[in-house]
Amino acid sequence: MMSDFSKILIANRGEIACRVIRTAEVMGYDTVAVFSEADSQAPHTKMATEAVAIGPAPVGESYLSAAKIIEAAKKSGADAVHPGYGFLSENAEFAQACADNNLVFIGPSPQAITLMGNKAEAKRRMIKAGVPCVPGYEGEDQSDARFIAAAAEIGFPVMVKAAAGGGGRGMRLVARPEELPQALIAARSEAENAFGSGELILEKAVIRPRHIEIQVFADTHGNVLHLGERDCSIQRRHQKVIEEAPSPAVSEELRQRMGAAAVAAAEAINYSGAGTVEFLLSETGEFYFLEMNTRLQVEHPVTECITGHDLVEWQLRVARGEHLPATQADVTLTGHAIEARLYAEDPAKNFLPMVGTLLKWGTPSRDGLRTDHGLEDGFEVTPHYDAMIAKVIAYGQTREDARRKLISSLKDTLDLGLVTNRRFLLDCLKHPVFQEGGATTAFIDTHLPQAGREVAKPDFSALSLAAALHFLQRRHEQGSATDGWDSSGALSSPVTLMVEEDSTTLLVKLAGADRFHIQQGDEALELTVLDRTDSAIRYEIDGLRRTAHFAFDGAALFLRDGEAQFCSADITLAPAGNEASGGDGRIMAPMNGRVVDIHVTVGQTVTRGQTVASLEAMKMEHEITSRVDGIVTAIGANRDQQVATRALLVEIEPN
Structure with missing residues (x-):
């Protein structure tokens, strides 16, 4: 049965909204963006054919309000809804509400979402279908006493999980019996806040596994296939950081077995559309069903890279009643792709989410590189939404080609004004264990623990460049016509910088219109400005020429100089006094x-x-x-x- 639609409302925001809009418009569809008050000027609202406001910034009053999404569809005349991922994408009631309002929901049926949306019921279904599952407890008795008894039967360590959701919310690893009661309290609270349900399950913790997922696709004519696997083992807080396809740990024989299990899982619930069946792969080669995500995944671009298929296009074709564009025999995997998630967070502070203004954003454009984002200069990152702001993807003929390209792309990605995990992503990609393809879910805790995530302080050369830029900025604001150079002799000025909690004073002396002599104690250097715009400076120190990027936000300078990226504040003219730090208490x-x-x-x-x-x-x-x-x-x-x-x-x- 064909479902005709011509205008698609994307019930999401950010990079996924932009991603869906691009394919939809290529296929000839008009698009409608929705936005909260916090996103009123966001790029996805400008890309779409039309845009509709849906309420205040909090997700419960905007992006999670099914009624407001339906109302926006009616107002704009949209006849189909693409949910993206997150928000309402795995909400069966929303999928049903779309159907009740004659809107084509570009996703699976409400029944399939319900079956897989509850981890307990999903696991029971998979056991019945013969899909390998992790030993655990998924019963209806939710009392602490029953969980404590079940954990004793399963054996520690165990994993406490929210039955109604994923993404690491409501999840706790429990190593010892005495830790379980508090873990249950914390997991219930987080699950209730995140998903509106405090139901939990227990699973035997598989130590140091790989997280492998299989991309499946099904149409409404009974055809089901898989498009290979993705390795999503590098995670923090049970959330993915780096994904790749294919997995360096999966042989062709194992791929066929895992693919067959994933297809069986989809067939067991009469699935249609894009879905992902996630497995844990043990050190000894056994794999266990983890969950099924009934939506497009964040990491779908790596599958697109190695298969050559646009998965959003497939979603739209299935939604309008077509057969799958390919058969299993047609699916071939070529080359290798790796994706890194760029988060607004501070890895040195246990990946604490950060907010702020993205003053300068830029990505390289080279063969084999792709960046999915919904960003622009001046974009405001607020506390209301997920900390992921972009996905940086690289494709190559070999895994090493893709790894090197991704490192290069991240080095050249500008994210000035925000604290992000960009430097941490580079550390992951450069680590010998990752380079050799040996990363498991224990990779970050084992090889890049918090104690090793401290960002190196800027050296004298980087501080000198910052001091010169502050010096020039100050004179520009003061209206100096000579830019600091006086033919009667060199002008000099102290510049005191605050970087993190450290203050440093450097003496900056102009030795010519474009030359600086900079000194700090016994250290000194000559810096020549070769060229400067409002966001980039080309300079020379000791015969070495480099280009740095920068952005000013008042007295604060955000500077990228080679490997160094930091923020400095010019406090030279600040009044003396104690900073209101408030003390340790x-x-x-x-x-x-x-x-x-x-x-x-x-x-x-x-x-x-x-x-x-x-x-x-x-x-x-x-x-x-x-x-x-x-x-x-x-x-x-x-x-x-x-x-x-x-x-x-x-x-x-x-x-």
Whole structure:
């Protein structure tokens, strides 16, 4: 049965909305973007044929409101809805609401979403279909006592998981029996906040597995096939960071077995559309069903690269009732592709999500490179949505070709103004274990633990360039017609920079219209400016010529100089005085967010490392801990209160 539609509303935002719009328009469809108040000027709203406002920034009042999405479709005259991923993409009620309102839902049936949306029911179905599953407990009895008994039967370590969702929310690894009660409390709370359901399951923890997923596709005529596997083993907080296809650990024989299991899983629920069957691959070669995602995956571009097929195009063709564009025999895997997720987060602070303004954004354009994003200069990253801001993808004839291209692409990606994980991604890709194809889900904790994620401080050369740029910026703001050069002699000025929590004073002396002599203590160098725009500078030091990129935000300079990227503030003219840091006993919110709970009361004695508050931001729940031993003297926020960065949460008088 053919389903005719001509205008597609994309019920999503950011890079996936832009991605869907591109293919839809190539195929001749008009498109409709939706946007919250926070996204009113976002690129996806400008790319679409039309755009409709759907409410305030919080997702519950905009992107997660099925009623507002349906209303937007009616207002714009859209007759189909593509949900992207996240938000309502795996919401059976939303899929049914689309059908009830004569909108073609570009995805699987509500029944299939329901079956796979609950991990407990999905696992029961897969066991019945003969798909290998991890030993565990997925029963209806949700009491702590039943979970404790089940964990004892399964054997530790175990994994606590939210039955209704994924992405690491509501998931806890429990190594010992005494840790389980608190893990159940935390997982239920996070699952309830993220998915509206506190139902949990238990699974035997498979230690150091690989995370392998199979891309499946099915049409409404009973045809089902797979498009090979993706290796998604490099993860933090149970969320993927780097994905590649094919997996360096999967042989052709294993690919056929895993592919057959994935196809059986799809057939068992009468599936249609794009889906992903995820497996854990043990060190000994056994694989176990993990879950099935009933939507397009974030990492779908690597599959597109090695198969040559546009998966969004396939989704649209299946949605309008066509047969799959290929058979299993037609599917061939050529070359290798690797994708790195660029997150607005600080790896040195346990991947803490960050907010801010992207002052300067740029990506390289070379053969074999692709960047999926919805960004532009001045884009505001808010605490309301996921921290992933872009996907950087490289394709090559061999895995090493793809790895080297991706490293090059990340080096040349400009993300000035934000703290991102770009440097961390490079560290992952350059690590010998990854280079050799040996990464498991334990890769980050084992090889790049938090203690090793500190970013190196800028050296004297980088600080000198920053000082010169601050010096020129200050004179520009003061309206100097000579740009600092006076024919009667060289002009000099101290420049005091604040980088992180360190201040450094350098003496900057103009030795010519484009030449600087810069000194700090016993160190000195000559710097010549060869060319300068409002965001790039070409310069020479000791005969070596380089190009650096920069962006000013008031007194703050964001500078990329080779491998170094940092922010410096010119505090030369700042008034003297103590910075209002508040002391170690003042626990501040590390970002904008919602207070989930305050775990202490006034007068309570706390110890260093004790959790005192929980904050929800960027779809994750963050535990805020005390830095000191002491007594709580004040509570600065209430449960469910929205707080800004550095808002006082708890004040503690240190012992």
